[in-house]
Amino acid sequence: MHELVPVVFGLSVLLALTALMLPVANRGNLPFTVLLAAIGILMGLVVQLLHAAEIPGPIGDLLHTFSSFRLTSETILFLFLPTLVFESALSIDARALVRELSPILFLAVIGLLVSTFFVGYSVALVSDQPLVTCLLVGAIVSATDPVAVVAIFRDLGAPHRLALLVEGESLLNDATAIVMFTLLGGMLTGVSEPSLLSGSMSFLTVFVGGALLGFVMGQIVLLVLAEVEDLPLVENTLTLALAYLSFITAEHYLHVSGVMAVVVSALLIGARGRTVFSKAGWELLESLWGQLGFWANSLIFVLAGMVVPVILLSASFDLMLPAFVLIASAAVARFLILFGLLPAFGVLDAGAKVSAGFRAVMFWGGLRGAVSLALALIVLETPGISEEAKVFVATLVVSLVLFTLFVNATTIRPLLALFGLNKLPPADEALRRRVLADAMTDVQRSIHVAVQHHAIEPELVADLEREYASRARHLGKDEGDLDPETWVRVGLQILLRLERHLFEERMDQGLVDQDVTRALLSQNDRFRDAARTGGGVALQQAQHSATGYPADIRRGVWLQRRLGWSGALGRALGRRFETLQASRSVLEDILERQVSGLTELVPDEALPPMRKVYEARLADVRKALDALEAQYPEYARALRRDLLELIALRHEQDRYQRMLDDGIIGHEIFHDLQRVLVKRRDAASTHPPLDLGLDPERLVGKVSLFKDLDAATIKEITQLLRPQLALPGELIVRAGDAGDSMYFISSGAAEVMLDKDSPVTLGSGEFFGELALIKGQPRVADVRALGFTDLLVLYRKDFQTLLDQEKTLREVIHRTAEQRSAPN
Numbered sequence: 001m002h003e004l005v006p007v008v009f010g011l012s013v014l015l016a017l018t019a020l021m022l023p024v025a026n027r028g029n030l031p032f033t034v035l036l037a038a039i040g041i042l043m044g045l046v047v048q049l050l051h052a053a054e055i056p057g058p059i060g061d062l063l064h065t066f067s068s069f070r071l072t073s074e075t076i077l078f079l080f081l082p083t084l085v086f087e088s089a090l091s092i093d094a095r096a097l098v099r100e101l102s103p104i105l106f107l108a109v110i111g112l113l114v115s116t117f118f119v120g121y122s123v124a125l126v127s128d129q130p131l132v133t134c135l136l137v138g139a140i141v142s143a144t145d146p147v148a149v150v151a152i153f154r155d156l157g158a159p160h161r162l163a164l165l166v167e168g169e170s171l172l173n174d175a176t177a178i179v180m181f182t183l184l185g186g187m188l189t190g191v192s193e194p195s196l197l198s199g200s201m202s203f204l205t206v207f208v209g210g211a212l213l214g215f216v217m218g219q220i221v222l223l224v225l226a227e228v229e230d231l232p233l234v235e236n237t238l239t240l241a242l243a244y245l246s247f248i249t250a251e252h253y254l255h256v257s258g259v260m261a262v263v264v265s266a267l268l269i270g271a272r273g274r275t276v277f278s279k280a281g282w283e284l285l286e287s288l289w290g291q292l293g294f295w296a297n298s299l300i301f302v303l304a305g306m307v308v309p310v311i312l313l314s315a316s317f318d319l320m321l322p323a324f325v326l327i328a329s330a331a332v333a334r335f336l337i338l339f340g341l342l343p344a345f346g347v348l349d350a351g352a353k354v355s356a357g358f359r360a361v362m363f364w365g366g367l368r369g370a371v372s373l374a375l376a377l378i379v380l381e382t383p384g385i386s387e388e389a390k391v392f393v394a395t396l397v398v399s400l401v402l403f404t405l406f407v408n409a410t411t412i413r414p415l416l417a418l419f420g421l422n423k424l425p426p427a428d429e430a431l432r433r434r435v436l437a438d439a440m441t442d443v444q445r446s447i448h449v450a451v452q453h454h455a456i457e458p459e460l461v462a463d464l465e466r467e468y469a470s471r472a473r474h475l476g477k478d479e480g481d482l483d484p485e486t487w488v489r490v491g492l493q494i495l496l497r498l499e500r501h502l503f504e505e506r507m508d509q510g511l512v513d514q515d516v517t518r519a520l521l522s523q524n525d526r527f528r529d530a531a532r533t534g535g536g537v538a539l540q541q542a543q544h545s546a547t548g549y550p551a552d553i554r555r556g557v558w559l560q561r562r563l564g565w566s567g568a569l570g571r572a573l574g575r576r577f578e579t580l581q582a583s584r585s586v587l588e589d590i591l592e593r594q595v596s597g598l599t600e601l602v603p604d605e606a607l608p609p610m611r612k613v614y615e616a617r618l619a620d621v622r623k624a625l626d627a628l629e630a631q632y633p634e635y636a637r638a639l640r641r642d643l644l645e646l647i648a649l650r651h652e653q654d655r656y657q658r659m660l661d662d663g664i665i666g667h668e669i670f671h672d673l674q675r676v677l678v679k680r681r682d683a684a685s686t687h688p689p690l691d692l693g694l695d696p697e698r699l700v701g702k703v704s705l706f707k708d709l710d711a712a713t714i715k716e717i718t719q720l721l722r723p724q725l726a727l728p729g730e731l732i733v734r735a736g737d738a739g740d741s742m743y744f745i746s747s748g749a750a751e752v753m754l755d756k757d758s759p760v761t762l763g764s765g766e767f768f769g770e771l772a773l774i775k776g777q778p779r780v781a782d783v784r785a786l787g788f789t790d791l792l793v794l795y796r797k798d799f800q801t802l803l804d805q806e807k808t809l810r811e812v813i814h815r816t817a818e819q820r821s822a823p824n
């Protein structure tokens with residue numbers, strides 16, 4: 001046990017030192033982590049050389065304490081890693097991550113395996129260590145650290161999708177690397193037998209088990225959080241506890257992946273926490289985790305740096321060659337994955353195109369950090385591994401980590417310059433000029449006002465005015481260098497940012513549900529990627545597919561048709577209502593007010609095309625919303641009533657706030673009023689799931705064919721018919737398919753596409769699909785739902801039963817079938 005005072009003293013000095021490195025790094029344009037590691041190594045050296053010398057006073061105490069700081073794998077794994085992982089997973093958009101899960105998993109699992117084996121075999125070629133040891137090294141160095149790349153991507157305004165892929169990859173590949181490491185480590189120490197099957201099985205259990213645990217623990221904390229209202233201190237503390245509890249429960253007790261547990265629990269908090277926390281509470285939480293992440297990151301690099309001299313001093317020169325091969329093969333493996341595997345599977349290019357420059361950044365920026373070091377330290381601490389193997393693993397890993405830090409990280413900026421990524425893209429540059437020019441004119445105008453206002457002597461103003469005028473002239477000079485098409489893209493980017501802002505504003509005012517807003521913001525990210533790479537056309541397409549049917553609706557439809565359960569579909573459609581309504585209102589706002597406000601920033605010719613894109617988007621949204629409203633007018637009315645109430649509550653809230661600010665009421669009354677408001681707001685903003693009204697009896701009652709039947713018969717018929725909701729545009733029957741059912745339209749309409757130009761429209765009470773049943777032939781035409789359409793499905797097996805019972809029905813159906821199949 002350390003003595004407490006020197007430890008606290010030593011840690012405080014380290015914290016102060018690391019904190020001061022940040023401004024130094026910024027000023028010297030150096031990567032922060034590189035600087036930290038360098039300081040750490042230097043300190044490690046000093047401590048190695050001097051700690052035996054008897055230096056009196058605080059300096060001596062410090063040296064003594066530092067020499068007793070032994071960074072162990074346990075410290076990294078159980079103290080630093082949960083914080084680092086939680087912090088970065090918290091800021092990831094979980095919704096987008098789920099959407100991109102396959103490329104990310106591909107990179108994190110397949111990519112990691114490829115890299116492990118490639119590196120392992122390459123190193124084994126030039127060393128006398130057994131293959132397992134070399135594979136172990138391969139696994140250790142395949143966990144990438146995204147911090148550098150992601151920071152660069154943010155600076156450069158890279159597509160969101162790219163940053164997400166890199167960040168997601170490295171979070172999950174930490175987990176895969178640790179799991180691989182444990183498996184290989186087991187083989188090395190002879191605890192487990194090498195076998196592909198059992199290896200893959202335990203890999204899966206550990207990986208998925210960790211994720212499940214994280215999910216369960218995250219859910220529990222969310223439940224607790226929902227009960228704790230507006231106590232940020234409690235909320236923050238609970239999330240901190242969650243990070244550590246899920247890691248320790250996973251790693252230590254259940255022996256599943258701790259990283260996966262933390263990743264999933266943090267994603268859950270990130271995705272749903274925002275709806276549970278108040279806005280201020282969420283901001284506090286973000287800043288808490290930002291701070292914790294900063295401490296963990298800085299301490300870990302310095303402390304790891306201090307270990308480096310210890311490891312390298314014990315290494316021999318024979319390891320130079322394997323170390324070199326390791327560095328080279330790790331780079332080749334990464335290259336192969338990014339430029340060979342990914343394009344081969346079309347992973348990177350689905351969605352936005354990834355430029356060579358960005359690929360180069362992903363390649364060269366694949367740094368290795370804390371996780372690799374922790375794993376190397378575990379090897380050092382594991383009994384049962386030969387001394388030689390320990391030195392081998394540790395030296396190799398440390399060499400690679402140092403290489404990526406001191407070579408890759410320091411040269412990434414020049415690399416950016418090589419690809420022209422270090423300056424603003426021409427479009428941003430042009431916009432910057434416009435903004436500046438606009439500001440210059442504005443400043444000139446306000447100087448005059450200020451002069452009169454403050455009674456400043458006019459001659460004083462002349463100089464300043466000349467300066468601004470000349471700057472404005474200078475800016476105006478080489479303008480018009482962008483073609484109109486690019487200006488449209490620039491303008492669309494601005495509008496999309498505005499759109500984002502408007503969504504957030506509506507959420508802050510409590511008018512749009514936070515969950516819905518999150519979906520809209522995530523959609524906005526995709527739209528921006530689309531507009532950036534493909535301009536207006538791509539944006540329109542993206543809008544079109546977003547107004548199409550997203551995964552939750554398709555899932556709901558599936559559940560309704562297979563299991564007859566309409567709850568999920570009702571909820572999804574309810575959400576769709578809200579999403580579309582919010583989109584419509586924001587798009588209308590932009591078209592009415594915002595586009596014309598851009599005249600100073602974008603040339604006039606660019607405005608009409610921008611307007612056109614937005615009009616097309618609005619038309620798409622309106623169409624989808626109209627279809628919903630036509631089908632569920634009651635629900636639409638209920639939503640509008642709630643919206644009205646929310647607006648009223650908003651005004652009420654403002655009013656109380658003003659009274660509080662003016663000192664008319666005190667805090668007690670205010671809080672009392674507030675409590676009532678919160679309750680009413682909750683009531684108005686939680687909507688019941690949409691009732692699809694797919695009640696067979698009701699639907700049968702609406703079909704005129706069945707109208708005249710007596711109650712008992714209707715009851716019998718009802719047993720044979722299955723209610724089903726068709727979505728607008730959905731293909732219900734496909735020409736040429738073998739049919740095993742016919743459909744009665746209860747409400748809505750469908751088009752029979754006999755002839756492309758003149759489809760036959762069928763409405764309520766009519767039916768289709770009978771020909772295939774009667775004649776035993778393939779479907780003669782496509783039939784498509786026009787709007788939301790309630791159908792009653794009659795399957796082949798019940799068809800005969802029903803027709804035998806109901807002679808009139810039989811007659812009508814057969815007669816219609818004859819007419820329809822008669823040549824005209």
Ligand code: CMP
Pocket residue numbers: 733739752754760767768769770771772773778779780781782783820821
């Ligand atoms: P089926 O061939 O099973 O699938 C396509 C359906 O389109 C067909 O059954 C009829 O129900 C319907 N159909 C075919 N021709 C016409 C028509 N002229 N008018 C209305 N509906 C038709």
